[in-house]
Amino acid sequence: MLDNNKLSAGRLAVLYQLPESWANVRSVWEAARAEQLDVVVIMLPFIHRDYQWQREVAEAHLKSMDVDYVAWDEFDLEAAKLDAVLYTSPYDETRPEAYRFANLRQHVRHTSYVPYALDVGDGDLNYFYQYAQPVITGSSAVFVRSENVRALFAKYCPSGCAHVHITGHPRMDSLTDLEDFEVDPALTVAIGQRTPVLWNAHFSFDGDYWSTFDQLARAIFDAFLVRPHLALIFRPHPLLWKKLINLNIFDQAGVANLKDELRARGIIIDDRADHRHAFAASSAMISDASSFLLEYLVTRKPVLYLCNPHGLGLNDEGKAVVEHYRTARDGADIGAFLDQIGAADGPLAAGRQAAIEHFFHGFDGQAGQRVLNVLKGLMA
Structure with a gap:
């Protein structure tokens, strides 16, 4: 039997690249599962000269948390009919070609981004990396931890801050207790x-x-x-x-x-x-x-x-x-x-x-739920 709740909410994909970054979206995934929404975790490699990505380590991490996932090389993007995708890294060069922003956006109605880092670094190059990558400038929604961060997007993001939502950072949800x-x-x-x-x-x-x-x-x-x-x-x-x-x-x-x-x-x-x-x-x-x-x-x-x-x-x-x-x-x-x-x-x-x-706006363990609520609004 088809789940009408899943059909009405749309299909959400969460991109997973690093075990250490799962904390950034864990509570969003948990909220989606709690509401029985149609959410798929897509495991991608992390391509970086200073990191030795190991498929078996990533798979073991996801399995240890009972996270159902599909590997990027076993997933048909065109047939998936995704309504929204949630990025956890702004760096296109760390992903396989099909999952870089310009390509992936062809297969999904809405793109979104949770910042991978709670940014504290200075420098023009760092501002370019943190606020001006295609994932950031082109996404339907970006979710940030505070009003001050939204102001940084207003200052440094070529797209401004109209697409930036102050939800609190999902990474912080697991630290409230x-x-x-x-x-x-x-x-x-x-x-x-x-x-x-x-x-x-x-x-x-x-x-x-x-x-x-x-x-x-x-x-x-x-x-x-x-x-x-x-x-x-x-x-x-x-x-x-x-x-x-x-x-x-x-x-x-x-x-x-x-x-x-x-x-x-x-x-x-x-x-x-x-x-x-x-x-x-x-x-x-x-x-x-x-x-x-x-x-x-x-x-x-x-x-x-x-x-x-x-x-x-x-x-x-x-x-x-x-x-x-x-x-x-x-x-x-x-x-x-x-x-x-x-x-x-x-x-x-x-x-x-x-x-x-x-x-940290609303340091109450509910940032992931607030992110999900925005995503559901986009997918409706």
């Missing part, structure tokens, strides 16, 4: 009785220079070595390991040896697809300029921003959020931060709490 999140027992065992600190290192130490990995990694590793009561959870950007190989800093065996050496020093390398384990388990975070600078704010825990003096720096949103954090430029700053973990954080802690609504 982080205190109840069940941390992987293996991570808990690895931490033991130590106080865990998350370190988020960017990969861009050869171009935009948001990363401080090449400048401060040794200082960070050494700082934890002399503070055995602390546990370092090292969760680098997914592109960092391959970047080290491409720059001839290490070969494949060298990266493996580096990981072994770090583990031998008691460092926890977190390669889980779901970042909530590290967020929930950690007591504080050290971070380069990245999405985590914004996202970790909702944990209300202390953050140390690693400033690269040679880099493009932070945009206005990034500058605003780091007002609630401490900043480091060298090993002494890092050591001072680590020695203060567990002490009262006073005005900074109060500021983080008060800033959540400013950075």
Whole structure:
């Protein structure tokens, strides 16, 4: 028997490329499934010189979450009669030809986009990447986390901001009840009785220079070595390991040896697809300029921003959020931060709490539902 609800709502496709990016649309997919809408997840490869995409890893991740999916090379776009598609990355070059914006839009009534990153970076080139890609300028709808982000689209997107909806970011839905999140027992065992600190290192130490990995990694590793009561959870950007190989800093065996050496020093390398384990388990975070600078704010825990003096720096949103954090430029700053973990954080802690609504519209776990409501309106 045909499902009239599915027929009336239209057919929605969600594009999946990276396990780490599934969080951006998880709650949209869950809301669609809860309403028994016709939603299909299409698994695509992620084509990038600094990332080694593995089909079996992507498939295993989707299966582990009981997500029904179809692979791009087994899906007939022309016959699918899609009413809407939801992109999670703006970069056409990372997708197979048929799924690049100009081609895919020929087979779908409406295109939409959830930003893959909570953007904090400055620089004209970065603004071009974040606000002027075809997926962004040509989509029927773009879904953003706040009024301030919509204003950035008004300033930098060639299409303006009429198509930009302030729904809150679906990625944040799963962080509204982080205190109840069940941390992987293996991570808990690895931490033991130590106080865990998350370190988020960017990969861009050869171009935009948001990363401080090449400048401060040794200082960070050494700082934890002399503070055995602390546990370092090292969760680098997914592109960092391959970047080290491409720059001839290490070969494949060298990266493996580096990981072994770090583990031998008691460092926890977190390669889980779901970042909530590290967020929930950690007591504080050290971070380069990245999405985590914004996202970790909702944990209300202390953050140390690693400033690269040679880099493009932070945009206005990034500058605003780091007002609630401490900043480091060298090993002494890092050591001072680590020695203060567990002490009262006073005005900074109060500021983080008060800033959540400013950075995240409707931080209530319902952003995915609001996105879906817009999509249903488009497909009607």
